Amino acid sequence: MISLENSTRSIHSHSHSQHNQGVHATVSKLADQQPDQSELCEKPFEQLVKQIRHEFTFSQPDGTFGNSQAIEDLLNRYINEGHKDWNEYAFFCPYGYSRNLVACGEQFELMVICWAKGQVSPIHNHEGQRCWMACAKGQLQETQFLFENTMSTHGEGKLLESQVTTIDEGSVGYITDEIALHVIQSLEPVSVSIHLYSKPIYECNIYCPTTGKITRKKLGYYTQYKEHSPNHNKPILCQQE
Ligand SMILES: N[C@@H](CS(=O)O)C(=O)O
Numbered sequence: 001m002i003s004l005e006n007s008t009r010s011i012h013s014h015s016h017s018q019h020n021q022g023v024h025a026t027v028s029k030l031a032d033q034q035p036d037q038s039e040l041c042e043k044p045f046e047q048l049v050k051q052i053r054h055e056f057t058f059s060q061p062d063g064t065f066g067n068s069q070a071i072e073d074l075l076n077r078y079i080n081e082g083h084k085d086w087n088e089y090a091f092f093c094p095y096g097y098s099r100n101l102v103a104c105g106e107q108f109e110l111m112v113i114c115w116a117k118g119q120v121s122p123i124h125n126h127e128g129q130r131c132w133m134a135c136a137k138g139q140l141q142e143t144q145f146l147f148e149n150t151m152s153t154h155g156e157g158k159l160l161e162s163q164v165t166t167i168d169e170g171s172v173g174y175i176t177d178e179i180a181l182h183v184i185q186s187l188e189p190v191s192v193s194i195h196l197y198s199k200p201i202y203e204c205n206i207y208c209p210t211t212g213k214i215t216r217k218k219l220g221y222y223t224q225y226k227e228h229s230p231n232h233n234k235p236i237l238c239q240q241e
């Protein structure tokens with residue numbers, strides 16, 4: 001496993017900043033308030049998860065349609081505020097891009113995906129679900145594909161590259177099956193993106209570019225809640241978050 005630069009943690013050790021908690025405690029004492037300690041200790045990424053869960057619980061009409069912009073705004077704000085605590089979930093796999101589960105519920109699934117250069121996803125769909133991709137580090141290239149015979153994601157035969165774009169650090173990409181099929185890869189030696197799916201996707205279609213032949217792929221996790229996952233395709237404690 002390749003870890004990010006300056007990272008000393010291993011897959012089994014989690015570090016928590018006692019120092020920051022001390023700072024918060026001092027500030028609250030000076031202000032002579034009784035703040036909720038659990039909120040003060042909450043890290044920005046945990047706050048983001050709470051905001052996303054709130055959005056899906058109270059605002060989004062259902063898991064497929066809803067206010068995509070509101071979700072994009074939450075992700076966009078988080079990755080542009082300079083937080084680095086996503087790094088706690090950034091575990092690289094030497095054999096391919098790694099899917100590291102952060103949170104999962106009935107309506108959504110949030111993960112940190114780590115990409116070393118050359119680790120490319122196959123041409124795939126998103127199972128009728130919405131997919132946001134927030135680039136927290138590096139730069140990603142997204143290549144979109146459509147069937148040549150229909151210029152849509154449903155067809156036969158050869159696939160055409162319909163668009164190539166970048167998702168730069170600090171920006172958020174979005175895709176659905178109505179838009180295109182796609183392939184993602186890193187343009188930098190390493191990139192890290194935060195992916196949000198609504199609803200969760202446990203399998204997807206993989207497409208042969210020349211014949212359009214579809215094979216099904218089970219989507220596993222490299223880590224789940226910071227722990228290495230031994231061949232699980234579905235999240236453990238899915239409803240816990
Ligand atoms: N949708 C892919 C990652 S990416 O290529 O968008 C996955 O969940 O594995």
Ligand SMILES: [Fe+2]
Pocket residue numbers: 121124125126131182184
């Ligand atoms: Fe994808």
